[in-house]
Amino acid sequence: MCRNIKTLYNFDPPATTDEVNASALQFVRKLSGMNKPSKANEETFDLAVERVAAAAQEMLNTLITTASPRDRETEAKRARERSALRFGRVA
Secondary structure (H helix, E strand, C coil), X not given: CCCCCCCCCCEECCCCHHHHHHHHHHHHHHHHCCCCCCCCCHHHHHHHHHHHHHHHHHHHHXXXXXXXXXXXXXXXXXXXXXXXXXXXXXX
16 A cells, blocks of 8 residues: 555544545556656546545545544654654654
């Protein structure tokens, strides 16, 4: 999985439209192998991003869980701790 795509489900506050769109963009970039499409492929690329974002938003809106929502700050702190363990502390 692409490391730039973050989990967006079950957070308080919920994921924003911008976060879903950014995730969709990263996904389409990964699939296509293109960071920025050529003019010839731009329309197709943008349509793919739009459709992936719509599908992702629909999924996020309809998933059901009994777990309590995760806190963004707590998750960010855990990610920093994992990073520090993996790569060492940066001075």
